[in-house]
Every structure is written in structure tokens, then in C-alpha cells.
Amino acid sequence: MREYETYFLMKAEDVPGYVRKKLPDFFPAGAVLSAKEIGDGNLNYVFRVKDEGSGKSIIIKQAGEETRISKEMRLSTDRGRIEAKILSIQSDLAPGLVPTVYSYDEVMCAILMEDMVGHSMMRTGLLRHETYPRFAEDISTFMARSLLLSTDVVLDHKKKKELVRSFINPDLCEITEDLVYTEPYNDQKKRNNVYPPNAAFVRKELYEDEALHLEVAKLKFSFMNDAQALIHGDLHSGSVFINQEHTFVFDPEFAFYGPMGYDVGNILANLFFARCNGFATIEKEGEKEVFCNWTLSTMVSIVDQFTAKFKALWKERAREPMAKVKGFLDYYMGRVLADTAGVMGLELIRRTVGMANVKDLTTIADEAKRTRAERTCILLAKDCILHRESFRKGADYEAAIHRVEEKVQKKELEEA
Numbered sequence: 546m547r548e549y550e551t552y553f554l555m556k557a558e559d560v561p562g563y564v565r566k567k568l569p570d571f572f573p574a575g576a577v578l579s580a581k582e583i584g585d586g587n588l589n590y591v592f593r594v595k596d597e598g599s600g601k602s603i604i605i606k607q608a609g610e611e612t613r614i615s616k617e618m619r620l621s622t623d624r625g626r627i628e629a630k631i632l633s634i635q636s637d638l639a640p641g642l643v644p645t646v647y648s649y650d651e652v653m654c655a656i657l658m659e660d661m662v663g664h665s666m667m668r669t670g671l672l673r674h675e676t677y678p679r680f681a682e683d684i685s686t687f688m689a690r691s692l693l694l695s696t697d698v699v700l701d702h703k704k705k706k707e708l709v710r711s712f713i714n715p716d717l718c719e720i721t722e723d724l725v726y727t728e729p730y731n732d733q734k735k736r737n738n739v740y741p742p743n744a745a746f747v748r749k750e751l752y753e754d755e756a757l758h759l760e761v762a763k764l765k766f767s768f769m770n771d772a773q774a775l776i777h778g779d780l781h782s783g784s785v786f787i788n789q790e791h792t793f794v795f796d797p798e799f800a801f802y803g804p805m806g807y808d809v810g811n812i813l814a815n816l817f818f819a820r821c822n823g824f825a826t827i828e829k830e831g832e833k834e835v836f837c838n839w840t841l842s843t844m845v846s847i848v849d850q851f852t853a854k855f856k857a858l859w860k861e862r863a864r865e866p867m868a869k870v871k872g873f874l875d876y877y878m879g880r881v882l883a884d885t886a887g888v889m890g891l892e893l894i895r896r897t898v899g900m901a902n903v904k905d906l907t908t909i910a911d912e913a914k915r916t917r918a919e920r921t922c923i924l925l926a927k928d929c930i931l932h933r934e935s936f937r938k939g940a941d942y943e944a945a946i947h948r949v950e951e952k953v954q955k956k957e958l959e960e961a
Contacts, residue, residue: 549653552622557582560592560605567648568657571603572596585783587901588612588620588798593660602660604644607653608798620716622654627714628798629656634775635797639690642683644786644795661793664786671782671819672904674827676839683792684785684812685850692805693858695775698868698877709772714801717778718769721799725891726765729899730758736900742916747898750923760930764887772802780808781892782815806884809851810929813885813942814892816844818905820946821921825914841946845939848885852878852938879937886936890929893922917953925949 549563561578564571572578576596584591590609595602608625612618629649636643644659670677697705728734730751739747751757777784778799786793820840827833859874867873896903897919906922909915928945929936936942 549650552653554609555590555592555605555607555653555655557592560594563653563655564594564603564605564657567650568603571647572601573599576601588624602662603647604658604660605655606658607655618720624714624717624798625649625654625656626651627712627800628796629658631712631775631777631797631800632656632658632795634695635687635691635777635794638694639687639794642687642792642794644793661786661795664788664791664793666783667785667787668782668815668819668904670787672822672908674823674832674836676836677787677789677792677843679790680785680787680792681843681846681850684794685847685854687792687794688780688805688808688812688851689854689858692774692776692808693855694862695802696773696805698859698865699862700864702865708775709802712775712801714778714799717799718801718803721778722765722769724899724901725895726761726768729891729895730761737898738900738902739898740915740919742912743898743919746920747923750927751894751898754927757927757930760887760933761891764884764891764930767804767884768807771804774802774805776800776803776805777808778803780811782812782819804881804884804888806881806886807888809847809881809885810888810890811892812847813844814889814896815903815905816840816847817889817893817922817925817946818896818903821918822905822909825909825911825918841943844946845943848882848939848942852882855881879934882937883933886929886933886942889942890926890933893926893929897922897926917957921949921953924952 549566555563557580560580564578573596576598578594579597580592580594582590583593588609590607592605593602594605606625608622610619610622612620626649629646632643632646636645644661646656646658648657650657667677693699695708723734728737732752777794777797778801779796780794784794784796786795817840820837823833823836823840827836856874856878863869897906906915906918909918925946928949936945
């Protein structure tokens with residue numbers, strides 16, 4: 546048995562012994578343990594260790610020193626410590642919506658955590674066109690609580706500044722700054738993944754639009770400098786495990802103190818990707834209508850529920866005297882909602898043309914339908930970025946989505 550006293554990148558056969566050493570009482574002494582690597586992300590290695598007799602299981606997540614998509618992209622393994630601590634904080638702020646962390650190993654840079662049994666990755670379910678009636682309620686609660694309760698509206702100012710210092714996350718922030726806020730608009734490192742039928746469209750709508758570049762630059766500097774709240778930093782449908790009754794949010798390794806609209810906008814964008822996939826791939830009209838209407842109504846509900854919960858929590862928990870000045874809550878909320886729209890646009894663009902595309906789009910087999918879906922995402926994104934101050938409630942997103950879908954359809958009819 547390896548002693549795990551010096552860092553190395555584990556393989557599945559190493560993990561049962563590792564769990565025995567780090568959590569000797571988690572499994573019975575005679576348990577027959579199996580391990581499987583189940584990670585499908587770009588950065589880390591995720592193992593499930595299971596007692597074949599009882600079915601009891603645990604998850605081990607280890608941070609590697611380089612990404613799984615490029616050996617040239619090397620990262621600090623300290624992100625594992627950040628993620629473990631963030632999960633613990635988020636569990637306190639939004640109880641029941643985050644998996645339990647049992648232990649963090651600073652030597653092996655590994656988190657030992659609850660296996661979210663009975664839940665599955667939300668993106669996988671959305672690609673099967675499943676709907677989740679609790680999602681808007683759960684995710685809006687998670688975001689309102691985890692975001693507002695980590696701000697200096699609520700926290701002692703010195704405590705908040707200490708948290709900002711504890712969760713500076715330069716390596717992961719650099720990835721976001723490059724892949725979300727820069728490269729989709731200039732391809733400066735030549736690693737964008739542009740679907741060939743949309744190459745000219747992308748050049749015109751993204752690479753050559755200077756007005757868009759200015760607004761993205763404003764959003765980028767807000768991301769880099771606005772230490773507003775302890776954000777998840779990568780809150781998409783691949784960072785959610787879900788079933789019909791409950792939601793778990795996990796994988797906050799990109800967390801740091803940044804603009805809270807970054808989390809809300811990411812969730813909305815990924816629901817729109819699911820809607821695009823549904824339109825393109827569901828053959829039965831009745832099933833298509835149910836799924837696509839659910840994605841849209843859920844987006845609307847998330848915006849409105851998040852806003853209502855945020856405001857109610859503010860009125861209940863705000864401690865900063867100037868935060869109680871008449872009109873300041875509405876001003877602050879307006880900033881959050883504008884950032885939300887802008888980030889939704891950024892996420893739609895970077896997942897369509899950037900280095901890390903989403904399966905919702907790439908698995909659309911029909912060329913014409915994928916081309917249409919991607920153009921819809923890009924045009925909606927530009928509306929969200931360029932006119933972000935006008936997105937104040939869920940109905941504003943609904944109207945914008947209908948406008949762009951009708952515009953793309955009309956353009957296709959004219960070209961037919």
C-alpha cells in the first residue's frame with residue numbers, strides 16, 4: 546500500500562487504500578472496495594469508491610498539476626484547498642444544497658466528500674430532455690444565500706476582507722479571463738473551436754464588432770476588480786447534480802470574490818443551451834414544446850425568484866448602515882441584474898466558439914440545425930451584453946429570446 550505522504554496523481558487502483566488510510570472508519574474492516582474514475586471535467590480526477598456489499602460509497606476528487614485538455618496549461622493544486630473550504634462555507638450558507646466534505650488532504654490535494662447518490666449530472670439529464678420542477682426554487686435559494694451572505698452588506702468588513710484574501714484564485718481566474726472574456730473575441734491564442742459553417746458569421750459578429758469588444762472589456766475589468774461576493778465561478782449544468790426532488794451544487798474550484806452576476810448569468814446561459822438542443826433534436830412536437838417551454842419558464846423563474854429572495858434576505862440580514870439607505874438596495878440589485886445579463890451573453894459566446902464547447906451544441910448532428918442554434922446563441926448573447934441594463938426581470942429574457950429566435954427563423958426563410 547502506498548503511504549500517500551508525497552503527492553502523486555492517483556489511479557483507480559490507488560484510491561481504495563487511500564480511503565482506508567485517510568478515513569479508516571468510513572467502511573467496515575472487511576468491506577470489499579472497488580474504485581472507478583468518473584470525472585468528465587477538464588481539470589481534475591474524480592473517483593468513486595464503493596463497498597460492493599453494502600453499496601455505501603464516497604467520492605475522492607484530486608487536483609492534478611496540469612489540465613486534462615492541455616499539458617501546457619499548468620495549475621496550482623491549491624485549488625483543491627479552495628474548493629474544499631468553499632464547499633464547507635456554501636454548506637453553511639445554503640444548507641442541504643451542497644455535498645458534505647469529510648476531509649481535505651493537503652499533501653495529495655484531494656477532497657474526500659459525499660457521494661451524491663440518487664442524483665445525476667444536470668447536463669446529462671438535460672441532454673436526455675428531462676425537466677426538473679424543483680430546480681428554479683433550489684438554485685435561486687442557493688445563489689441568493691451563498692452570494693448575499695458573503696458580502697460586506699452582511700459581514701463585518703474586516704472579516705470579508707480576510708475572506709477575499711483567503712480565496713484569491715489567480716490560476717483559475719486567469720483561465721476565465723482568457724477563455725470567457727478575451728479569446729472568443731479575437732482568437733489571440735488560436736485555440737477557439739469555431740464550427741466551419743459559422744466561420745464567416747463569427748468573424749463578422751464577434752471578431753469585427755468593436756462596440757461589442759468595448760462592452761466585453763468593461764465586463765472583464767469588473768470581473769477582475771469587483772470583489773463583491775464569494776462566487777462559485779463555474780456554475781453551469783455540469784456543476785449541478787439533481788433529481789426530481791432535490792438539487793446539489795458542487796465543483797466550486799473557480800470560486801473567488803467577484804461579481805455575483807457571474808454565477809446567475811452562467812446558470813441562465815446553460816438553460817438556454819438546453820433549449821437550443823431541444824429545438825434541434827426532439828422530433829415529437831409535443832415533447833419538444835414541453836421541454837423547451839420548461840427551459841424558458843425556468844429561466845424566467847430563476848431571475849424573478851433570485852431577485853425576490855435576495856431583496857428579502859437583504860432586508861432581514863443587512864448590517865452595513867449605508868446599505869440601509871433608501872434606494873441603495875434597488876441600485877445594488879440593478880448592478881447585479883445587469884452583470885447577470887452580460888455574463889449570460891459571455892457564457893453563450895464562449896461555449897459556442899471558444900476552447901471549451903458544450904455538448905448541448907456539439908451533439909446536434911444536423912448541420913443546418915446546429916448552425917441555426919449557434920447563431921441564435923451568438924445573437925442573443927450580443928443583445929444581453931450590449932443592452933444588459935435593460936434586463937431587469939425574467940420577462941425581459943423571455944422577450945429577448947423570442948425576438949432572436951424569430952429573427953433567425955425569418956433570416957433562414959429569406960435565404961431559402
